[in-house]
Amino acid sequence: MEPSAPLAIRVPAPRDVGATSTIIEIEDFNFSYGAKQALFDVNLKLDARRVTAFIGPSGCGKTTLLRCLNRMNDLIDGTVINGGRIRIHGVDINGPEVDAIELRKRVGMVFQKSNPFPKSIYENVIYGLRIQGVGSKSRLDEIVEKSLRGAALWDEVKDRLHESGVGLSGGQQQRLCIARAIAVQPEVILMDEPCSALDPIATAKVEELIHDLKKDYTIIIVTHSMQQAARVSDKTAFFYLGRLVEYDDTQTIFMNPANPQTEAYVSGRFG
Amino acid sequence: MSTEPMPDFPPHMKRFFDAELETFRTHLITMGETSIRQVREAIKALVDGDIALAKKVVAADDELDQLEIKIDEEAVRYMSLRAPIATELRMVIVGMKASHDLERVGDEAVSIAKRAVRLAAEPPLKPYVDIPRMTTMALEMLRDALDCFLHIDTEKAVAVIRRDEQVDQLNKQLYRELTSFMVENPGNISRAIELMFISKSIERIADHATNIAEEMIYLAKGKDVRHDDAVKKGVSNP
Numbered sequence: 117m118e119p120s121a122p123l124a125i126r127v128p129a130p131r132d133v134g135a136t137s138t139i140i141e142i143e144d145f146n147f148s149y150g151a152k153q154a155l156f157d158v159n160l161k162l163d164a165r166r167v168t169a170f171i172g173p174s175g176c177g178k179t180t181l182l183r184c185l186n187r188m189n190d191l192i193d194g195t196v197i198n199g200g201r202i203r204i205h206g207v208d209i210n211g212p213e214v215d216a217i218e219l220r221k222r223v224g225m226v227f228q229k230s231n232p233f234p235k236s237i238y239e240n241v242i243y244g245l246r247i248q249g250v251g252s253k254s255r256l257d258e259i260v261e262k263s264l265r266g267a268a269l270w271d272e273v274k275d276r277l278h279e280s281g282v283g284l285s286g287g288q289q290q291r292l293c294i295a296r297a298i299a300v301q302p303e304v305i306l307m308d309e310p311c312s313a314l315d316p317i318a319t320a321k322v323e324e325l326i327h328d329l330k331k332d333y334t335i336i337i338v339t340h341s342m343q344q345a346a347r348v349s350d351k352t353a354f355f356y357l358g359r360l361v362e363y364d365d366t367q368t369i370f371m372n373p374a375n376p377q378t379e380a381y382v383s384g385r386f387g
Numbered sequence: 388m389s390t391e392p393m394p395d396f397p398p399h400m401k402r403f404f405d406a407e408l409e410t411f412r413t414h415l416i417t418m419g420e421t422s423i424r425q426v427r428e429a430i431k432a433l434v435d436g437d438i439a440l441a442k443k444v445v446a447a448d449d450e451l452d453q454l455e456i457k458i459d460e461e462a463v464r465y466m467s468l469r470a471p472i473a474t475e476l477r478m479v480i481v482g483m484k485a486s487h488d489l490e491r492v493g494d495e496a497v498s499i500a501k502r503a504v505r506l507a508a509e510p511p512l513k514p515y516v517d518i519p520r521m522t523t524m525a526l527e528m529l530r531d532a533l534d535c536f537l538h539i540d541t542e543k544a545v546a547v548i549r550r551d552e553q554v555d556q557l558n559k560q561l562y563r564e565l566t567s568f569m570v571e572n573p574g575n576i577s578r579a580i581e582l583m584f585i586s587k588s589i590e591r592i593a594d595h596a597t598n599i600a601e602e603m604i605y606l607a608k609g610k611d612v613r614h615d616d617a618v619k620k621g622v623s624n625p
Contacts, residue, residue: 343470359393370472372609377396379473385399 139164146199169349186223224297230289232281267295287318425496433503444500451493528596535603547600554593
């Protein structure tokens with residue numbers, strides 16, 4: 117891939133397996149949709165190349181926070197950050213020097229409903245690169261294969277790369293969207309309930325993929341499935357009514373949480 | 388963490404399968420009551436030389452065996468269908484382990500009852516004082532340990548663990564005393580050996596009570612205190 121414009125947040129992180137380092141710091145973060153405050157004083161440090169799950173009942177702010185991490189909420193009228201900051205590699209992502217488009221190249225997103233473009237599988241994967249102006253056919257071919265392999269989809273689609281992406285099954289479409297997200301080589305991948313529309317087999321494939329991807333990417337996943345959070349994440353943050361209630365190793369959250377309300381939620385006793 | 392006060396949480400929801408966990412708990416308590424009754428009756432049969440009661444104890448052991456199987460089935464079903472986690476998962480695991488301990492308590496009761504039948508054929512070697520006393524101690528430990536399953540009380544559970552040593556001491560004391568009876572008169576040997584085994588059975592019952600108490604601490608705190616001498620000796624608390 118052609119090197120993209122140097123950006124303040126691009127700091128080469130150590131890639132040795134096992135080491136953890138904080139990549140995202142959320143400090144006293146407050147956020148509102150107009151008059152309605154959605155997040156209150158959230159403090160969180162997210163580890164690089166780990167999977168962090170955000171859990172909590174509907175309306176607890178987990179998706180809002182996820183969308184703040186790549187400034188997707190900029191696109192909604194009336195949203196206000198009324199306190200605190202989010203830093204990635206120490207840089208305030210809402211600072212004046214940070215370009216939201218550049219940020220989103222670094223912090224990719226996969227949505228609840230798979231949203232392939234009405235284009236071929238090949239064009240779907242390289243969409244972001246086309247926009248960036250990458251033209252070399254051999255380079256694009258290479259990235260398509262690498263991304264589709266990375267998204268565990270290559271073997272299923274390698275003979276029909278020029279067929280429409282919309283013709284794939286739901287699970288394949290979601291993995292195509294993941295391939296599209298990783299084609300631009302982000303550092304962080306945000307996933308907003310990526311398996312909620314998938315059957316158990318497709319879900320298992322996406323979970324397997326998440327587990328593989330964390331070798332290279334920092335993944336933050338919003339999920340309503342407690343079992344999914346337990347299976348795929350290293351750390352879990354539980355939110356309720358816009359506040360972070362508990363954040364700890366997933367094992368602790370599911371085996372012996374400190375807060376009885378966390379236990380009630382993960383046991384399905386409320387929410 | 389947030390400096391804002393946390394909002395009120397909604398009341399805990401009653402789930403349609405909570406009754407299954409209640410049934411599981413009830414079966415374990417029934418098993419506890421049954422095993423205590425069995426030990427008490429076995430010792431009564433020994434002290435009174437009541438062969439009919441001893442035989443009743445032997446026959447009733449099947450109740451405990453069936454309850455153990457039922458508890459295991461319920462636990463596996465609950466884990467498979469309800470995917471319990473945290474305290475609830477520990478409850479199911481601890482229930483399975485405790486039921487195994489209680490089944491073994493039942494086996495000790497049967498062993499005592501069988502020896503009581505044999506001992507009833509001869510005059511008592513000595514008045515039965517220490518054995519009923521040890522039994523009372525062991526059964527109080529067992530009851531206290533099981534109480535923690537109903538009302539979580541880790542202090543009570545720790546106290547049970549620390550009482551085990553007293554029963555061990557009584558067992559050793561009785562062992563020495565019975566050995567001297569054997570030395571005095573070889574005619575005492577068979578009865579003394581039977582009593583030594585009975586004493587050992589009671590000591591084992593206290594060990595099972597200790598196991599259950601340790602399991603209750605695991606249930607309450609998620610902390611495994613087995614083989615933790617500091618907890619046993621009162622040097623540290625879990």
